[in-house]
Amino acid sequence: MKADDRALPTYEDVVAAAARLAGHAHRTPVMTSRTTDEESGASLFFKCENLQRMGAFKFRGAFNALSRFDERQRRAGVVAFSSGNHAQAIALSARLLGMPATIVMPQDAPGAKVAATRGYGGTVVFYDRYTEDREAIGRDLAQEHGLTLVPPYDHADVIAGQGTAARELFEETGPLDALFVCLGGGGLLSGSALAARALAPGCKVYGVEPEAGNDGQQSFRSGHIVHIDTPQTIADGAQTQHLGQLTFPIIRRDVDDILTVSDRQLADAMRFFAARMKLMVEPTGCLGFAAARAMGEPLRGKRVGVIISGGNVDIERFCALLA
Numbered sequence: 001m002k003a004d005d006r007a008l009p010t011y012e013d014v015v016a017a018a019a020r021l022a023g024h025a026h027r028t029p030v031m032t033s034r035t036t037d038e039e040s041g042a043s044l045f046f047k048c049e050n051l052q053r054m055g056a057f058k059f060r061g062a063f064n065a066l067s068r069f070d071e072r073q074r075r076a077g078v079v080a081f082s083s084g085n086h087a088q089a090i091a092l093s094a095r096l097l098g099m100p101a102t103i104v105m106p107q108d109a110p111g112a113k114v115a116a117t118r119g120y121g122g123t124v125v126f127y128d129r130y131t132e133d134r135e136a137i138g139r140d141l142a143q144e145h146g147l148t149l150v151p152p153y154d155h156a157d158v159i160a161g162q163g164t165a166a167r168e169l170f171e172e173t174g175p176l177d178a179l180f181v182c183l184g185g186g187g188l189l190s191g192s193a194l195a196a197r198a199l200a201p202g203c204k205v206y207g208v209e210p211e212a213g214n215d216g217q218q219s220f221r222s223g224h225i226v227h228i229d230t231p232q233t234i235a236d237g238a239q240t241q242h243l244g245q246l247t248f249p250i251i252r253r254d255v256d257d258i259l260t261v262s263d264r265q266l267a268d269a270m271r272f273f274a275a276r277m278k279l280m281v282e283p284t285g286c287l288g289f290a291a292a293r294a295m296g297e298p299l300r301g302k303r304v305g306v307i308i309s310g311g312n313v314d315i316e317r318f319c320a321l322l323a
């Protein structure tokens with residue numbers, strides 16, 4: 001089976017995901033700011049997924065994927081490899097749905113993340129990131145114990161779940177002229193693009209990556225998935241090395257362009273969110289706003305959506321980044 005033969009998720013899948021998430025995920029607020037509107041000459045609408053359960057949109061995709069497990073899969077449980085928001089999203093969703101979760105994390109993962117994952121009831125299995133291959137460990141665990149592996153972005157149910165955030169945004173604002181979405185492996189961007197094409201066909205959809213890790217931009221422009229080394233950036237949720245077999249074709253088809261911003265621009269956006277909007281946003285969550293700010297003139301007079309993807313950052317790190 002070639003990658004492009006695989007069924008891509010559609011907007012109908014986003015609608016079905018929204019029904020599964022109702023009553024479980026928060027319908028997060030859409031915020032506006034007089035200051036950003038004055039600064040940009042545009043009307044900006046911020047979809048605050050930093051206020052989602054476990055602090056990021058990843059709850060949507062994880063809960064949607066786990067909701068679709070059959071009886072056998074539920075009994076055996078789920079396995080995921082992640083040191084970030086996907087780990088917590090899987091652990092929390094599994095607990096809510098009454099199934100066991102195993103999370104494969106690097107030995108040197110931050111203590112707070114390990115504690116948060118365990119706090120949600122997940123069993124943490126460590127690996128050595130310098131000598132062991134986490135995907136192989138995940139696959140072995142899946143095989144030995146009959147666990148179902150749920151990847152962080154390249155999965156139809158994950159993509160459909162992530163698309164529900166943009167769907168809620170459009171439901172609230174009506175059609176927009178542009179939408180800015182943070183981009184790592186492309187689950188959030190491809191899901192958002194499905195919602196945009198269905199609900200606001202004229203809306204320009206932009207994916208935004210850290211400058212140091214512009215594999216998505218290279219892939220988008222070249223027409224094939226480009227792999228890069230793990231990029232050095234403060235946007236730790238976007239340190240992915242490549243787009244997915246499912247996310248890439250949707251992004252190529254439904255996204256208008258992929259933009260990049262510097263770590264400096266991300267830190268400035270973090271400061272702005274904290275000082276002016278009283279929002280604690282993690283560096284990766286600032287990608288969309290940083291790019292909208294940098295675009296400037298072309299957005300004048302336009303109605304613009306920005307997805308704030310998450311707010312999980314240690315207070316100490318938050319302060320250090322702003323210092």
Ligand SMILES: *Cc1c(COP(=O)(O)O)cnc(C)c1O
Nearest residue numbers: 085184185186187188237309310
């Ligand atoms: C995972 C994550 C992203 C990137 O999402 P993808 O679906 O991998 O593109 C962006 N922001 C935050 C806060 C995340 O946790």
